[in-house]
Amino acid sequence: MNKVVLNMKYKIGYQLGWLLWYIVIYTLIMMIVYFSMIQLSWISTESGSLFYRIWGLIFFQLAISLKFKEDFDFFLTLSHTRSLIFQSLVGVGVLFSALLSFVIILERVVVDFLNALWGFENIYDPFHFIAPYLTDNLFLQFIFFWMACILCASFGLLMGSLSYRFGKTFILASWLVIGSISLLYFPWVLWNLFNEGRLTALVDTFTDKMINFDLLTSSAYLLLFSIIFIIAAFLNIRRLPQK
Secondary structure (H helix, E strand, O other): OHHHHHHHHHHHHHHHHHHHHHHHHHHHHHHHHHHHHHHOOOOOOOOOOOOOOHHHHHHHHHHHHOOOHHHHHHHHHOOOOHHHHHHHHHHHHHHHHHHHHHHHHHHHHHHHHHHHHHOOOOOOOHHHHOHHHHOOOHHHHHHHHHHHHHHHHHHHHHHHHHHHHHOHHHHHHHHHHHHHHHHHHHHHHHHHHHHOOOHHHHHHHHHHHHHHOOHHHHHHHHHHHHHHHHHHHHHHHOOOOOO
16 A cells, blocks of 8 residues: 555656646636737626636546556556556546646636626636536535546546557557547538538537536546446556556
8 A cells, every 4th residue: 555655646746747837827828818808808897707717627637647658667667566556546546636626616716706806797708607617516516527537537547558558559540530530520410410400409409408417417427437447447457568
């Protein structure tokens, strides 16, 4: 157990540095963008607000978890077993996800306070109107974003371990699938829906679901999928060859 704790401290240590840079860059960009929009008279205090944007840390967790090879090779040099390495990476994913969720909630509290202080209206940014931000229950919101971050962490762990096993072939196949779906399949589906006159109804339905989905039930589904990804990652890592 001491080895797991030491491994987690090491990984969380350098991830905190990345997180700090992300927040600093994000804050500067948001300040510059919003100040510029006010100066250009694109928005006013009656038609705009400060933004909720740091929810993007959810995908930051995915990017971190994909960095599997370096961590796996490093821990192997310390003569750690694959089971111990797996426990360390999952532990980091869970704890760091909690930290990221707290940061996301903290931004919401700060943004709402500043909007109220300066008289800004939350009508410019559409993300003010999705379900996680409509609730006043910050604990429930924390649970939802925590589960979302854990989902990204577990999926990244699985993809990173598969990339380690299969190498460039898996990476190329993954990008081909993602590229085909995003660049070919989705545009084709949207075009057909547009021609059939059903695109507007689809957008309205999607918007309604984004506003009204149940956070607690959704959190349970996110946790379920996370467990599936974690089990799949464990089955792959336990017999992963060193490269």
